[in-house]
Amino acid sequence: MENANLKLHYNVDKKDFINAGEASSSVKKVLRKLGVNPECIRNLAIAMYEAEINMVIHANGGTIDVDISPECIHVVLSDSGPGIPDIQRAMQEGYSTAGDNVRELGFGAGMGLPNIKKYSDDLKITSEIGVGTTVEIKVNIPS
Amino acid sequence: MKISVVKEILNAEVICGEELLDEEVFSACGCDLMSDVLAFVKNQGLLLTGLNNPQVVRTAFMMDMKAIVFVRGKNPDDEVIQLAKLKDVIILKTDERLYSACGKLYSAGLI
Ligand SMILES: Nc1ncnc2c1ncn2[C@@H]1O[C@H](COP(=O)(O)OP(=O)(O)OP(=O)(O)O)[C@@H](O)[C@H]1O
Numbered sequence: 001m002e003n004a005n006l007k008l009h010y011n012v013d014k015k016d017f018i019n020a021g022e023a024s025s026s027v028k029k030v031l032r033k034l035g036v037n038p039e040c041i042r043n044l045a046i047a048m049y050e051a052e053i054n055m056v057i058h059a060n061g062g063t064i065d066v067d068i069s070p071e072c073i074h075v076v077l078s079d080s081g082p083g084i085p086d087i088q089r090a091m092q093e094g095y096s097t098a099g100d101n102v103r104e105l106g107f108g109a110g111m112g113l114p115n116i117k118k119y120s121d122d123l124k125i126t127s128e129i130g131v132g133t134t135v136e137i138k139v140n141i142p143s
Numbered sequence: 144m145k146i147s148v149v150k151e152i153l154n155a156e157v158i159c160g161e162e163l164l165d166e167e168v169f170s171a172c173g174c175d176l177m178s179d180v181l182a183f184v185k186n187q188g189l190l191l192t193g194l195n196n197p198q199v200v201r202t203a204f205m206m207d208m209k210a211i212v213f214v215r216g217k218n219p220d221d222e223v224i225q226l227a228k229l230k231d232v233i234i235l236k237t238d239e240r241l242y243s244a245c246g247k248l249y250s251a252g253l254i
């Protein structure tokens with residue numbers, strides 16, 4: 001960790017609800033091994049997990065790139081799903097387009113995106129209808 | 144409160160994590176909606192739920208929760224148990240309903 005950043009890459013399978021969240025689990029384990037501050041780890045883990053679940057339930061899976069430096073953890077989740085028509089609206093607590101099938105699995109309360117915002121130091125969402133969505137999350141590591 | 148005491152109060156069966164029952168929790172959360180657990184839980188170490196899928200374990204792991212109690216006599220699926228073992232999450236199972244299980248633990252001092 002002295003000089004180079006640690007970079008991790010994951011593929012998230014489409015519609016694989018059983019395994020959704022494994023990338024976030026793996027990053028959490030890596031951060032623990034690196035001895036990163038536990039609160040930072042938890043904040044990042046929650047934010048990344050919400051975004052990873054969204055990729056599976058709202059899009060068709062995609063890729064995740066994680067870049068860990070001594071100062072921060074930077075995660076980029078890209079999918080080629082349907083896109084988000086109105087990001088501002090999607091950011092509102094309680095707004096969800098999830099169906100009953102998703103609710104039966106324990107998700108779909110419309111709390112994910114606001115929660116990512118709450119737990120990250122920086123959140124950027126870019127989306128194009130029919131092309132896909134990119135969610136960028138940054139959590140700072142206090143020195 | 145030690146997890147072993149939770150087990151006694153709920154007359155629960157230990158599905159995995161027997162060796163971790165000395166761990167302590169101070170507060171708990173009863174919920175079937177993981178979205179809400181992720182959004183509202185702060186430092187609750189124990190999750191009581193009727194939902195039976197691997198995301199329950201992942202949610203607990205992300206939130207640094209120590210144990211999950213499956214209520215209403217639900218037997219967790221095998222993949223749920225395997226995942227919990229990998230992540231050192233304790234799993235208990237009780238015949239109590241969510242409401243009564245939470246009530247009993249609350250009365251015993253778990254907030
Ligand atoms: N990657 C994505 N691709 C397409 N749409 C998305 C994506 N992520 C979020 N959305 C849209 O934004 C809405 C709000 O997302 P958010 O994560 O806040 O709630 P949710 O996933 O519906 O429920 P919860 O996160 O509480 O389980 C979703 O219902 C969906 O319409």
Ligand SMILES: [Mg+2]
Pocket residue numbers: 050053054108111112113
């Ligand atoms: Mg979501």
